[in-house]
Amino acid sequence: MDQQVKENGNCSGRVVEGPTNPMVTPLLTDLYQFTMAYAYWKANKHHERAVFDLYFRKNPFGGEYTVFAGLEECIRLIANFKFTEDEISFIRESLPGSCEDGFFNYLRGLDCSEVEVYSIAEGSVVFPKVPLLRIEGPIAVAQLLETPLVNLVNYASLVATNAARHRFVAGKSKMLLEFGLRRAQGPDGGISASKYCYLGGFDATSNVAAGRLFGIPLRGTHSHAFVSSYMSPDEITDKSLRSADGSSSCEDLVSLAQTWLSKIQWSSSLRGIFGETNQSELAAFTSYALAFPISFLALVDTYDVMRSGIPNFCAVALALNDLGYKAVGIRLDSGDLAYLSCEARKFFRAIEKEFGVPGFGKMSITASNDLNEETLDALNKQGHEVDAYGIGTYLVTCYAQAALGCVFKLVEINNQPRIKLSEDVSKVSIPCKKRSYRLYGREGYPLVDIMTGENEPSPKVGERILCRHPFNESKRAYVVPQQVEELLKCYWPGSSDKPREDLPPLKDIRDRCIKQLERMRPDHMRRLNPTPYKVSVSAKLYDFIHFLWLNEAPVGELQ
Amino acid sequence: MDQQVKENGNCSGRVVEGPTNPMVTPLLTDLYQFTMAYAYWKANKHHERAVFDLYFRKNPFGGEYTVFAGLEECIRLIANFKFTEDEISFIRESLPGSCEDGFFNYLRGLDCSEVEVYSIAEGSVVFPKVPLLRIEGPIAVAQLLETPLVNLVNYASLVATNAARHRFVAGKSKMLLEFGLRRAQGPDGGISASKYCYLGGFDATSNVAAGRLFGIPLRGTHSHAFVSSYMSPDEITDKSLRSADGSSSCEDLVSLAQTWLSKIQWSSSLRGIFGETNQSELAAFTSYALAFPISFLALVDTYDVMRSGIPNFCAVALALNDLGYKAVGIRLDSGDLAYLSCEARKFFRAIEKEFGVPGFGKMSITASNDLNEETLDALNKQGHEVDAYGIGTYLVTCYAQAALGCVFKLVEINNQPRIKLSEDVSKVSIPCKKRSYRLYGREGYPLVDIMTGENEPSPKVGERILCRHPFNESKRAYVVPQQVEELLKCYWPGSSDKPREDLPPLKDIRDRCIKQLERMRPDHMRRLNPTPYKVSVSAKLYDFIHFLWLNEAPVGELQ
Structure with missing residues (x-):
């Protein structure tokens, strides 16, 4: 790692190491992120400040919960995001010859010092539509991050959830061993599986490389x-x-x-x-x-x-x-x-x-x-x-559902909220730079997650608040929270002076995951016909979503 | 890469580069390979010459064919297989403190110079039970290779097969673009997917890193x-x-x-x-x-x-x-x-x-x-x-079947054939160091693959040969081959003086794959109710399998 990258990885006085897998570089992205970056640059639009939400639409495995994982690797990428000259040459070769030199100079100076990343804590129990990460920054940079961030969160969260589900069925007293390396989808399919299965509640792995990289107990x-x-x-x-x-x-x-x-x-x-x-x-x-x-x-x-x-x-x-x-x-x-x-x-x-x-x-x-x-x-x-289970293929390849559909959607640009429409309501995005909160009830269970506009007052303990389904007008409920937890914390402040959350060790993330799973109301967790956990928006955000939707959607004409 | 590794990668005067993913090291294996290696070493059995077959038992996706991929990465690992001092220290920490120093000295000198690797050409159409690779070498070394080799072949072959199946349905004239990076199982799940989907007949990828590593055309x-x-x-x-x-x-x-x-x-x-x-x-x-x-x-x-x-x-x-x-x-x-x-x-x-x-x-x-x-x-x-399809999630995660069940079975040790029994006949291994051949018929189609003992005469063009189902005595057929192709070639001669096959460039492997797929009889390839391709053993090998089986299986007693 050269000096430049080290300095770049340094933020708030703490150095963030590079990604665990050296193949995770700024080139690990889709070509269209570069063509878009060029088009933005050419239109002098690349500096415009955009806000993207990274979220998923449906819990995997027929369940009603998901374990969020992959954040540390995302921050490692962001902290060390810098193109080498060789990489820039390759991008130049891959774009039409008509692309101007200025763009490659721009890439040369590009890093994530202007990007702010807010995230739910890794190892949290999470739900559809609620942003796992919120990325704010120059639109060209934020777009370049889309593919690797989605890649790093998708499988990590999927396999951690799968591990948590296996733990749930096996029971707390059993020893769970991850034996999946040989059947995993590629070498770091195996290494990631070992890491995130441990995070999701497994006790040990057979994978020696993962044991060394992450300090996971080894068995075999x-x-x-x-x-x-x-x-x-x-x-x-x-x-x-x-x-x-x-x-x-x-x-x-x-x-x-x-x-x-x-x-x-x-x-x-x-x-x-x-x-x-x-x-x-x-x-x-x-x-x-x-x-x-x-x-x-x-x-x-x-x-x-x-x-x-x-x-x-x-x-x-x-x-x-x-x-x-x-x-x-x-x-x-x-x-x-x-x-x-x-x-x-x-x-x-x-x-x-x-x-x-x-x-x-x-x-x-x-x-x-x-x-x-x-x-x-x-x-x-x-x-x-x-007494103990050794689980491989079905666990690490997530055989029952091999992908989690994480997406990365533009919700605001230049302080203007944006919405992505779709004929399929479940695919309509929730616009605006948002805050989100988990509201807890009298018995200590989480009751509902609620998203609000960035500048709305936060829900308060003991104060009644209306929680609305984002798209179904008849679904709404008043809640008097006994505890309010703000979900998005700052993990990468960019050039702002916000305090930065620490990246905890894997063992702590695992503990958090186990505690959060235990705190859920049991009917959300059962394997058969689990009750969906409620995800809502504030009344104000609800109204705004539907105003924007009507504004953007073309009016049909029946013929 | 240090000098020692470079020398190690050199065989027959040609240097083989290290694995594409630097995370593929000799530690990328199951702990039990090290505990076994120690037990072998302790029993002074580690030098015993063993033969292992790497094969799968069932074609994926409900089909009747599989595309073999991953060989080059296997050879890159083997050619550069060498423990660093740090790795040896970690293995020492991971084993009981009672393990003797001599073992770690043994690991220090260990490489694959005594290992011979025979393989079917990468990009070939292959079938269940026929060895894809045959690994011969000191048993302790061969066992250490089991996990990474199976890992490197499993997903590579699965996703290449998936790509070939998508090509088959799309038709030759359509452009097929792999867009799966964001949904792949981890970063090199994405990179491997791009490589092996191209091998299986895709035209391009959106994955810039894969474009750079493998010269795959980029789109987006x-x-x-x-x-x-x-x-x-x-x-x-x-x-x-x-x-x-x-x-x-x-x-x-x-x-x-x-x-x-x-x-x-x-x-x-x-x-x-x-x-x-x-x-x-x-x-x-x-x-x-x-x-x-x-x-x-x-x-x-x-x-x-x-x-x-x-x-x-x-x-x-x-x-x-x-x-x-x-x-x-x-x-x-x-x-x-x-x-x-x-x-x-x-x-x-x-x-x-x-x-x-x-x-x-x-x-x-x-x-x-x-x-x-x-x-x-x-x-x-x-x-x-x-005109063109961009295919992501279902392709790269192999959603329809997320794993290929490759296995690595001991078939001979010290020139003694070994069999692995199972109550499930499909899981019984085919013993002996074997040769295998593809026999072609009059119309140019492959008719049957046949395995024989190492020292049996090879099938000859125009000469009638009896091909027997390995486990079903009533299934057998005479074949007069019009062409005979020996399947296993030497890709790593170890210390023998056998000539070594070249590792062809990806483009050539892709061409081979496309040609082989086109040469198959159409009824093996169709999506609905395809005809199984026949896999057989020689009469002599058949008799020997069943002699060994009876010899090893305990006689039951009905009570």
Whole structure:
């Protein structure tokens, strides 16, 4: 990063680092942002002050809430927004040869020092139509930001919401592991997924790069290939293991495990459940235990869960127990997870009882294999003994709905409000530079979000205010808020002297997200037929929207 | 990139650059690849030579074909696979403290010089179960590669296939533009989408960064916000435009356009179609034409397509025509695209006739707005006049199926074939280090892909060969191939002296893809009820699979 960029990243005396992904540059935008910038420049209109709202129109996954994420990466881009000479050359090549030099000089000096960014805090629960970010600045610059900002917020919010929904179904007590890297949409589809699933309430990831970049706890043990790669216990050359307290040593963990295996096989309570187990699997488990005696967790479904995997695992776990080590548990990656987890639990409890090993019955059971909201829900309904879920494909690709439709709409230019009309009412934009507030009720739940004009007085605690649906005149309600929270805060003051909000660490954003989700009224959160949360405008803004709408829309003529 | 990495990237005297996305490092993998590597190392098994197949089990999007993409990025990773000291420190922190130093020294020296990579050519049409890549090498290294290789192939192939399917429905003559960056799953979800949609048959992208990285043609003009940002024609200060040949100049393009607007309004064939058009829209179009007189293309649906956008566009296009410039056309981004494109075409033709402007009727019509395979198909059925499609969300997020289930399975270790069993037959892996061939029939179509053991004689032109379904004993057929193509070629010879295939430029990969798609028998390609393409194994491999299967599977006991 060159000095110029560093200085640029500095605002209010604090340096903002560049985007996590070095591919996020001012060129990561649509060509039309440059053609428009040129046209604005050519018309000497590029400096005109515009206000854009970034928002979405519909909550994803059939739900009634969304988790907002991606803000930090947006601010990192904005703070370091500067074209290199190479980039300017490329833009020049990409535009018609008739474009004038002055424009490229303009690009050379362009940064976000004239741009102000207001945003809802990252990790907040958010709703359709309410601006997530409000970008104010010279229209040409604000337009250049459209594509990357929408890109950075869209997937981040979508996958964070997906994670929150999985957490909701799994319940608070379960461990949720994100295992999606291999199926994610590209390398940083994977890295972003790990970051934002953690933000949305997951506990850990398998993705080492994400663990390093964001400090997310890492989890993982071994795969089927590890098990298949062993042929027999004879392969293991160094079979010795020191006891956990270092006081003694076992010369042959393989034999010890084999001894335990036959004890299990002939124990009164487990007799007949299995016959000969797969010996290459036993070899793999023993080898893994020799490498990780303090954290032994085995994948038990390579051959047959109940007839091979579980008995082999228990034999190795009991051998470790003899040496003072406590095995962690098993992972199931196929089959009927509800049934198998219950059978495994019974087996573990029988071992605890039969051999007097306290805690063995509580051995952790992790389930994976194409899990999603529906399968978690089905597991809950069937009854299961799973302690942790490893979730990949459906989580990170947001298989149930692969995109959130964030948009970036011009709401004001030169202090003139603008509206975007559409025959589809849900696509009409809400004009004006606005403020927005969340109003809380007596029981502490958020009741309604309300947008007002920039200069309207803010709603006050204990004072009745009329909240109107922005487009449906019959939908309106009086609210007496018990708490009023202004939603948009300044995260990038540009050249103004407004105080700038800090970018909190990921862990704090995650905590905020979890707290906000817990504070919602339960009927907004349920999976089936959730109640829509109300989003409204003030009476004054309502009137203005409809005045502007009538003003702009052409009058039809029936023929 | 340090010197060491550069040397590492060198193989057969040719340097392979690092991955396009600098976030693709050896840490972009699952933690369990490192725990397994440690267990292998601890058991002194890490050097054992393993063979893994990377393949998928089912074609996406309900189709019967897939386009293979992502190979170049895989080879870039492999060629430059080397841990930095920082990365090794992080791995050490992430593993239990009991892990021995020797392992980290091993990681320090680790690269892919012992790994051999065989692959189908990028841009090929491929089918389930047939290995896309075969990775041979020390098991610990091959396992570390699993996650990034699967990640790099999965989405690349999925989105390339999606692009090919969109091309198939749109037809060869239409221009296909990828507009998905803002809705893609993260920044390089966007960049990868642009690359692989081009590979799959798209013509251009809006993504400037992708244009620069991969040399993909760029397209884009202006947005609704551009139109809304103008209030009236008075805003335009410099209204002059020189004629195309430089011989004359128009002092006021705004007035010229307004004159044309009233001519259109009162022309005999167009009278009554529209009344007063939106003047701020006319201002925006004129301003855009002043900036880009040689490439004027206008988005016409900000206010009302037929009553404002089209007449305004035509007025500006006719003004440009007076100065010797030829406008490019319009974009429609809402409403009934079939109907509006036909109405627009009629309007353009009427103008051509009325004002004697040759070619005006052929003005290009681009359609966008949440297009996908289904909407393209519906447009075709309704009849339309669209020349180009801008496709975003559904294309780049692969909304219809957001993941391709690529897997990476151990098929051999120390020359011992391995099989992965599953109660679900479709998940049983095909063991052995294999070769695979595509056999072509009399009419030039590919008939069947066949996998054989590494040392079996290859199928020969004109010689009858039995092709067996790998798992269904009753499905088999004799084939007399007219052409035999070996599918797996060496793209990374490791320390062997095999010749290495070149990594072709993206344009060549795209050409290959288009040619291969055209060569397929049409019934495999159709959208509704396509015929599955046959994938088979040799008689000898069939027998061996089933011998190994019986050998590994536990015998059940009914109780």
